[in-house]
Amino acid sequence: MAAYLLRRLLLVIPTLFGIIAINFVVVQLAPGGPVEEMIARFKGQGAVLSGVTGQGAPEAAGPGLYRGQQGLDPHLIAQIRTMFGFDKPPLTRFLDMLRDYATFHLGRSFFLDQPVLTLVLNRMPVSISLGLWSTLLIYLVSVPLGIAKAVRDGSRFDIASTTVVLLGYAVPGFLLAIFLIVLFAGGSFVQWFPLRGLISADWSQISWPDRIADYFWHMVLPIMAMTIGGFASLTMLSKNCFLEEIGKQYVVTARAKGASERRVLYGHVFRNAMLLVVAGFPQAFVGILFTSALLVEIIFSLSGLGLLGFQAAVQRDYPVMFGTLYIYTLTGLVLQIIGDFCYTLVDPRIDFEVRR
Numbered sequence: 001m002a003a004y005l006l007r008r009l010l011l012v013i014p015t016l017f018g019i020i021a022i023n024f025v026v027v028q029l030a031p032g033g034p035v036e037e038m039i040a041r042f043k044g045q046g047a048v049l050s051g052v053t054g055q056g057a058p059e060a061a062g063p064g065l066y067r068g069q070q071g072l073d074p075h076l077i078a079q080i081r082t083m084f085g086f087d088k089p090p091l092t093r094f095l096d097m098l099r100d101y102a103t104f105h106l107g108r109s110f111f112l113d114q115p116v117l118t119l120v121l122n123r124m125p126v127s128i129s130l131g132l133w134s135t136l137l138i139y140l141v142s143v144p145l146g147i148a149k150a151v152r153d154g155s156r157f158d159i160a161s162t163t164v165v166l167l168g169y170a171v172p173g174f175l176l177a178i179f180l181i182v183l184f185a186g187g188s189f190v191q192w193f194p195l196r197g198l199i200s201a202d203w204s205q206i207s208w209p210d211r212i213a214d215y216f217w218h219m220v221l222p223i224m225a226m227t228i229g230g231f232a233s234l235t236m237l238s239k240n241c242f243l244e245e246i247g248k249q250y251v252v253t254a255r256a257k258g259a260s261e262r263r264v265l266y267g268h269v270f271r272n273a274m275l276l277v278v279a280g281f282p283q284a285f286v287g288i289l290f291t292s293a294l295l296v297e298i299i300f301s302l303s304g305l306g307l308l309g310f311q312a313a314v315q316r317d318y319p320v321m322f323g324t325l326y327i328y329t330l331t332g333l334v335l336q337i338i339g340d341f342c343y344t345l346v347d348p349r350i351d352f353e354v355r356r
Contacts, residue, residue: 005337012333017098019329020322024094027318101326107319109312116323119308126198126304129215130293133223135285138230143277145231146238147265153243161235169232174295177225181299185221193221196301222300226293234277234284241273278342282335286328 078087088096100107106116145165149158182188185195194200200214245251246269254264294306305324312320 004340008337008340012330015333016326016329020098020101020326021094023325024090024097024322027321028090097322106323106326109320110317111315112317112320116319119320120305120324120327123303123305123308126297126302127293127306129198129219130222130226130296130302130304131285133219134226134230135281137223137227138234138284139277139281141227142231142234143238143274146235147242149235149239150242150246151265153239165232165235168228171229173225173229174299176228177221177296177299180221180225194218198302222293222296222302225296225299230284234280237280238273238277241276242269245269245273275343279339281342282332282339286332286335 086093097107104117106120108115109119112119145161149161152158181195184190184192194217198215198218199211200206200218203211203214206214242265251264251269254268255261259267293302293304294310296302297304297307305327308320309324311317312324
């Protein structure tokens, strides 16, 4: 297993390089950019410009130098390009970025004027909270439900539960979030849960048990909005995996030997049926962590990585875009390796060292 782990870790390097290189090329070919964004801001303000300060802000010129309708001075545009590093060739910028990323120097945001790593670390607790609890809740509900549906295949319970999970899947998360706010967060009915934020304003002044309770109190509605639609696919996958294994010969043999139904399901079927479910855990966590939470973060005023990445894409804030992409990709690759270890935990017969 150690040799396999080493090979997988070494494969992370070319994979990261390929993903970042492809996205770098795509972004360079896309219209617009931070320079154009800054120029548009200057023109939109009707700015009176004569230069750029060391901090990247425009300086006001003296009277009579209004250029709002005349375009910007080419010298000013050149200064803006230098400020953002676009005076260098794309290949040079890409190699500089790779060199810095090797030591986790992810650059500095063009428009927020903060280090990208600081921005990511500040937003990470929100995204981890949403992703981790949502994924765990989906698995804790969907796997037992899928097993129960497989055992009772075709029964009223199977049909009713399928209808419920499919209805939940059909409701968009952001629409459910608005519905929950109206019902339970001071809308037209009751106010049982807070409307926004991850913690209360006085969180630092209360005791630790109260802090934990306050944290989970704030997480109830966002987690509900994110998980309702996630039960369907995993529940049906778990059911189908169990149904396939239950019909195999080794299950018939185990029952013929007098093994209890619980022993058959969880001692024999579970290890084989759960392989596909375990394999999908990293993708499910990464998907919820980095993509599904965007609208939920906006509705509940949660400053997470999804909102940060969206704002960076809109503003063409390249350091934040590539920095968050680097973190996303690295996290996903590491979780894939962890998923392979989960294979061996579920079924010890699996040996990744075996080669035919």
